[in-house]
Amino acid sequence: MNVVKLFFFYSMISFLFVGCKFQSAKSIEEVSTYTNPVIAGDFPDPTVIKVGDTYYAATSSSEWALPYRLFQSKDLVNWEYIGPLFKEVPEWVMGSFWAPELYYHNETFYVYYTARRKSDKRSYIGVATSKDPKEGFTDRGLIIEWTSEAIDAYVIDIDNKPYITWKAYGLDERPIEILGAELSEDRLKVTGEAFSMITAESDTWEYGGFEGQCIVKHGDYLYMFYAGAGCCGRNCNYATGVARSKTIDGQWERYEGNPILFGGETWKCSGHGTLVETPDHRFFYLYHAYNAETNVHIGRQVMLDEIVWDEQTGWPKFRYGDTPSLQAETPFANTIQHAIPDFKDDFSSSTLKKEWIWDVSKDKPQTKLTNKSVLVNADETPTGAFLGLQLKTGNYTFEVNVENQQAVYSGIALYGSHKEAIGISVKGSIIELWSVEEGKRAVITQAETDQQEITLYLSTRHGNECQFGWKDKEGEHPIGQLQNIDRLPQWDRPANPGIQAYGNGNAVFKNVSLKWE
Numbered sequence: 279m280n281v282v283k284l285f286f287f288y289s290m291i292s293f294l295f296v297g298c299k300f301q302s303a304k305s306i307e308e309v310s311t312y313t314n315p316v317i318a319g320d321f322p323d324p325t326v327i328k329v330g331d332t333y334y335a336a337t338s339s340s341e342w343a344l345p346y347r348l349f350q351s352k353d354l355v356n357w358e359y360i361g362p363l364f365k366e367v368p369e370w371v372m373g374s375f376w377a378p379e380l381y382y383h384n385e386t387f388y389v390y391y392t393a394r395r396k397s398d399k400r401s402y403i404g405v406a407t408s409k410d411p412k413e414g415f416t417d418r419g420l421i422i423e424w425t426s427e428a429i430d431a432y433v434i435d436i437d438n439k440p441y442i443t444w445k446a447y448g449l450d451e452r453p454i455e456i457l458g459a460e461l462s463e464d465r466l467k468v469t470g471e472a473f474s475m476i477t478a479e480s481d482t483w484e485y486g487g488f489e490g491q492c493i494v495k496h497g498d499y500l501y502m503f504y505a506g507a508g509c510c511g512r513n514c515n516y517a518t519g520v521a522r523s524k525t526i527d528g529q530w531e532r533y534e535g536n537p538i539l540f541g542g543e544t545w546k547c548s549g550h551g552t553l554v555e556t557p558d559h560r561f562f563y564l565y566h567a568y569n570a571e572t573n574v575h576i577g578r579q580v581m582l583d584e585i586v587w588d589e590q591t592g593w594p595k596f597r598y599g600d601t602p603s604l605q606a607e608t609p610f611a612n613t614i615q616h617a618i619p620d621f622k623d624d625f626s627s628s629t630l631k632k633e634w635i636w637d638v639s640k641d642k643p644q645t646k647l648t649n650k651s652v653l654v655n656a657d658e659t660p661t662g663a664f665l666g667l668q669l670k671t672g673n674y675t676f677e678v679n680v681e682n683q684q685a686v687y688s689g690i691a692l693y694g695s696h697k698e699a700i701g702i703s704v705k706g707s708i709i710e711l712w713s714v715e716e717g718k719r720a721v722i723t724q725a726e727t728d729q730q731e732i733t734l735y736l737s738t739r740h741g742n743e744c745q746f747g748w749k750d751k752e753g754e755h756p757i758g759q760l761q762n763i764d765r766l767p768q769w770d771r772p773a774n775p776g777i778q779a780y781g782n783g784n785a786v787f788k789n790v791s792l793k794w795e
Contacts (some may be wrong), residue, residue: 310608312355312582312615314545316564318670320577320772321347323377323430323490325552326354326564329387333554334411335564336363336378336389337580340771341695342666343367343638345375346391348411354554354562354582354609356616360412361632363389368404368417372396373638377490377550381433381465383440387411388465390421390431390442401427403444405466418466424457425450430489430550433461436500436526440465443475443526445489454478454488456504458526476502476521476530483507483537484519490550494561496587499524501594503563505549506537510770512574516540516547518565520594533593539565542601545581546570553585556609561585561594567602572672574767575741582606618670621792625652634665635774639696643779651788656686656779660719661699664691666776672741673795676775677749679733680704681786688785690734692744694766694773701778702734702746702757711746711758715765723758736775 317324321337328334335349335357344362351357363378371393381388387408394401403422406415422428422442426449433442440461448454455477460470478488484506491504499522507515517537523530539548551565563585566578584597584606598606608615623631625647636642643663644655657663667676680688682704689703689710697717703710704727711722733749742763747756766773775792779785 310611310613311605312608312613313605314581314583314602315567315569315579316355316582316615317349317357317580318576318618319579319668321580321668322566322578322770323550324564324566324580325377325379325492326554327380327382327552328554329382334380334387335580336380337566338377339375339635341373341375341638341768342635342668342771342774343375343642344635345371345393345638346378346389350411352610353613354556354564355613357580359632361414363391363406363411363415364417365414367638368393368406368419370395370397370404370420372399374401375638376401377430379431379433379552383435383465385409387415388433389415390433392429392431395420401429403428403431407466421467424472425452428457430491432492432552433465434493434526436495441526442468443491443493445491448478454485456488456491456502473527475523475527476504476532478506482532483517487516492552493526494553494555496594497592499592500526502530503551503553503594505551509547509550510578514547514568516549518549518551518563522593535593535595537600538594539563539583539596539600539602541567541570544570544604545602546573547578548581548602551581560609562609563596569672572741575763575772576669576672577767577772582609584609618794620794621667621790623790624650625788625790626650630665633667634776635668636665637693637696640664646784651681651786652777653784653786654777654779656781656783656785658781659696660714660717661691661693661696662687662689662778662780664693664699664776664778666693666774667790667792668774669741669772671794673739674775675738675793675795676736676791677733678777678790679731679788681788682706682727682730682732683783683785686779686781686783686785688787689778689780690736690746690775691778692736692763692766692773692775693778695768698766698768699773699778700744700746700761700763700766702736702748703778703780704732704734704748705781709748709757725755725757741772 346363349357374394376392378391427447430445517540519536545567548567687703691701
């Protein structure tokens, strides 16, 4: 039995003992393990680079501002959230913050990102730079404007020449294809003529998707890992394939064993990632997948799996098989995977914490931090002014202390979009459980209170079974029936919990907590 098969056998046994250690096939030394996901929550389309001894990853943020999410890690397993890539929304974009791609050159960080342009609502590719990603990126504007739409950039240096690749949507009577072109020396504009690399064919498994490519040199070949089929939503069938060529503009050969990674019983619709090499020359693929149970209610979560190359054929394959691993050997020895931390905010700092997000289709909520509380200026749109937090698991409790106001509904909500939400609010003597569906607000049920300050809560199980209620000096008070929120998730994103202000005035919130259970 070869090394890969022997280790795979031991790793299967270890699935019964999460967090345990097992013998390596290569030695009697203990091997540390991790479980997927490595970044819990809706963080799709991950990209990863290594600079010094630090790994940086970025992900899509869809319609949530500020755009894109940035993480850092020393071991590829434990990731710290740095914050959004941008401190302001780039002037030329309106949303659809998809597929950022990190790149490092000459002591400069680059991100090539997909976004929808304000002027024509088409998705194109921009570029931004930073000397220190913790300080955010400076937008450099549009770099790829190709026919009707272009997405999913990837940049690679080949023979000391930089190339950018991207997906063309298959509009304007062209097929869906991956294109490439040479970049300028400063990596901020395209200088070469665009060339077609590989095209989606109607009789192949990847037809309809064919995107999220990354390219790595191994031996005599360039290997392109790509995603295909349907990316998003309950009916997704995403998977990962690979092709190879000896030159970037040459004939790309598809692997006859594609797809090399697809869905299993626990994780489904796996793809759109980036490959990174560790100092001991192991290759790891950072990608996304849906959890089969919570699915669209938590979204596409960040997974990590090792790639190995077949010595006989030269083709790559995933070390633990063709479905996402549940538990695997860590990239670095003696790594201990940390638990997901709860979120708390007592609003004692001078600015909002980096975890707060909002719907980019609406104006950023106006806020003021004072006396360990946050004042949120309400609006009279059906879903009100909303600040949210991204979910990590399907079982959680969200709570916030609210000062009862006479002129504004102060509350919490699960927010799918500016037309879809459900929540609980208090105004004066009235507590309302309410719903916004297709842009119309309706009251589900009401209760009364004489308290000046109460705690509103939301307790959720399995991602979609939600109980709203409030706590005061008299105890805990559930309101209404268990709410099923299956209608709230949008095509490419889940509904998120947060604080909400509806009406005309300021809502006052204190002591937010989001606990994972």
